[in-house]
Amino acid sequence: MSNLGTSRNRPLDRCLAHDPRHGCPWGPMNVTNTDAYKKRPDTGVTRTYDFTISRETAAPDGIETELLLVNSQFPGPVIECDWGDSVEITVRNNISDEGTAIHWHGMLQQETPWMDGVPGVAQCPIAPGSSYTYIFKPELYGTGWYHSHYEAQAASGFSGPLVIHGPNHVDYDIDIGPITISDYFHQFYDTITKGFLDNKVEVTLSDNNLINGKNSYDGNDAPLASFNFTSGKRHRLRLINTSAFAVQKISIDGYDLTVIANDFVPIVPYSTDVVTLAPGQRSDVVVSATGKPADAVWLRAYKPPNCSPGKQGSFLATAAIFYENADRTQMPVTQPGPNAYDHYCGNDPLSRTVPAYPLTPGEPGVTEILPVELRPNGSSNLWYMANRTFRVDYSDPQLLNARNGNLEFPHIQNVHNYGSNSSLRFIVQNTGFQPHPVHIHGHNFWVLQEGPCKDNETVFPHGQPPFSHVFSPGEASDHFGGGRGAQHHRGLEVSPVEESLEKRHDDKPRPRPDIIGDYGSCWDGSIVNPRNPQRRDVQMLLPGHYIVIQWEQDNPGVWPLHCEYIMSNLPLNRVKS
Template sequence: MPAFAKHAVTALAARDTFTPRDTLATLTGAVTNLTSNLLPDFLTNNPLPQGFPWGSATADNTNYYDTWPDTGVTRYYTWSIAKGSCSPDGVELDCVLVNNQFPGPLVEANWGDMIEIQVTNNLDEGTSIHFHGFLQKNSQWMDGVPGIQQCPIAPGKTFTYRTRAELYGSAWYHSHYDAQSANGLYGPVVVYGPKNAQYDADLGPVLLGDWVHTDYHDLVDELMAPYPNAKIPPSQNILINGLNPYYGADAPTAKFQVNSGKKYRLRLISAACSATVKFTIDNHSFTVIANDFVPVNPYQTDHITLSVGQRSDVIVNFNQDPSTAVWMRTFIAPCSEAEGQTEAKAAVYYENADTNSLPVSSPGANAYNTYCGNDDLSQTTPYYPITPPNPSFENVIPISAQVNGTHLLWYMAGRTFRTNYNDPMLLEAKLGNLDFPEIQNVHNYGDNSSIQFVIENTGSMPHPMHLHGHNMFVLAEGECTDNNFVFGRSDGVAAADLNNTSKAYGNCWDGHVTNANNPQRRDVQMLLPGHYIVIQWLQDNPGVWPLHCHLTWHAASGFVWSILERPDDIANMPIPSVMADTCRDWASWTGANVVDQIDDGL
């Protein structure tokens, strides 16, 4: 039996009154045999006013950025982060595991529950956990980015994350320490909440993650080799719920059981390291009901595009003969760096299908679609409408790859980034110290009510842009190919100095807004090569928040913009003393151990 199979069936360790589901039974439907475990509409040990844990709140009557339930319930989990052997595709690797599992345990909560996760670091280096897409509005210090909100958890030490499920839907968690997630430190999150479309059953998370066969430290060494020898590590395989035999290796295939005539919710989550992926099911189409943590007005498509960190919740009508078996497919789009196997398949069996045989269905017309952009902005209108206000601050931020004298790094408006694990920015801001080193790329937006960025990418690589602590309005996108115009002054008189952030950069945006009264909102938006995106967010969450490309190797190479939001409110923030204690533990450990931080640390 492959090592992965031995780890996969370990039950979720939890301290709670509800019965935890076996992680892989929930996620894959099977490792070596088929099951049909489904997720509930909600966890039922909450008080149930009006029949739901969230009371009378619905998807269309509650602004979830301002109002969320307080259920009085806390979901407790206990995790050990440690190295362990795994072989999700049949190739053995020393992985970074949660409770000896890959993918990590499923985290479940109802909307408004508190989530408390006790994390013990049994690695020989630091670690941290980021709950992707969580707003952290009353727990800004729990965002899990080392050097920004916290010091890393030192080896042998325990740190407890505690946050409220302020939004609902599908998400994931991952390490934000260096590139640990590339070797497995991630897992799914489901927050049950009101429905914005009807379906019969919830098939649960479908994690789509690319995979590498090399220790991430060695890959970072390749990435940070002196110019011109730097190499962006390519994806070598793609997994569905942690499974996909590598070129016929002796490893299991993910399997799902469905019933004919039923509509199922699938929670598609990109836990990729760097790949943009396409998702299809042969001979079936999708109704999209959410993008990231934002329920949307349902729309139809036959394929889903997810860049790193993005999620789409879809409903699939399994309306074929009960003896049907079909392939579920995910494909690494050619805009991604890949060398190896670029397609994963999982078997979907109707109730009377022969589960001892693999499907023989053919891919649909868009199974190998090469377009790397997200669905058209005109399609993706939030179910709860919000009209953005006029921004109080605007900026144009061009992206460039530059050599700093020895290494090739990413720059945003002429600035690159490196974190200081020992001195988190949020803790400094709490003390009133707002004069940060230039390399931390901090920008103080004061008490501005709303910020608007035009981010311009005239280069050849895609960039999934992720903002912590907020859902972004995505106002517009379009072509932006004239490098001389973008990096020259907007009047075209002189070339811009990329190290002078006061320069007026050329603005590719023509001022149009798609769905001005209710534009798309999400926490990751794909920025295509030769394109711009226009994003805006409300400054309603004081803190220090990274805006970064979510490709692991780009984020590691300086592609981070640090947003200092409402520093006067940070001064009054009730940051608990455990944050300082964690820094003392980290300082003690680093006083006796050298931290191998050759990249920017994120």
């Protein structure tokens, strides 16, 4: 279905417009001397793509199911351009009974916020039988991806890689290209969504794990992905977690991986034997082929059950790496490293991830505390951020209203206008049992700090219903999918939740739901690497933990801040007018 992860897939070039006399189009601009948020080349080149979105029967792991495919491919075609190019993608909706829209994950969309691809926020959906052309200029460079932002269509295969060639600060010889890793479901997304709501936000169990859309299922010998190594060469791998829910642990048996970029942010290189990616996150790594010309080794993608609920046998995907003289009729026999099946759900320590181009956050114009809660709402449960949940009107996009000067939005749309405030700082506190990969549109955020919340009295000093229990990491693992071999069970007993909806601690005043930020803080005010904190567009927020994020208000628009889980979105839209 896709050339990615096959012998037919060619390595990527350093850039598409290489000039032997002058090199790539960014010339002297490099990782350490250029602030890509403010300065970039202008090639005058537009790269064009034509996408047809259709519902088709396919069998990536040998089991036929209905998927939403881009040009009949899964993963979708690679979008490739140079830093300084523009891209133009015409999307034709061939789905007969529903709309669609594409979000270009990690694109800042400076000066083009209507191209962000979120229906009800930036645009109306693309109607069945209709088309829409996205035109924008990528501001940053590196590895990204695109996916449907309409309902949960991305859970049924509607996604693909996006590569913006740019300067390199770590040398390598061969660019292997995108390696997408994703959990996978044998049911169409609408069935998953219905079960998700009927079961009061119980995370749906995935059926498999895929690398570049490939893996076997239950011993059926469906084709695996494969990659080529050349002995003595350094290889760049562009790792992308396109999962609906799963945290992914990526490793190569017996090899270290040098991490050179997270999301669209080049970083000071560091070495690890396992790369951890939450949904939506990307890491570019360089791997030295130190083996012999006849070697073959396994690349592994493992989704820990305590982070990523799945059916038994669904947690591991493997791909074969063949050296130039390897016998390709024989599968590798290498063994996993000691940390390949690590069960920690969080990202690497903030101290390890140092941006190569330093930027220092100033004092924020606004600081707010945002507890994330799961609350019952009639027949189901909904996610709330700071006492508010979220709905949009597909036929009345928020950005169009803001452009027309209408900044009064219905309360349920959860829009907050920060006007001319220079920067925003949020202490996002996870009171529940699920991890949340927090994603921002239109910006990269600094990740200033992270850590555990002691208890609910820290988050809700004025009292809160007992169902807002802060789980310890161990409790969260027990409730969220269980350990390896354990049976999955609900993270919440629904009856006690509903019975306690109106209960409060009698000896404490009730919180004021009309005041955003009237909560306690888990954060002690410390910042990791305050002169140059980590930057990225997705950061994992563990159960019972907090993260502190900050970004500059330098990009006018309406930008969602939400959980990247495909069916757990909890947007809190931010308006800069």
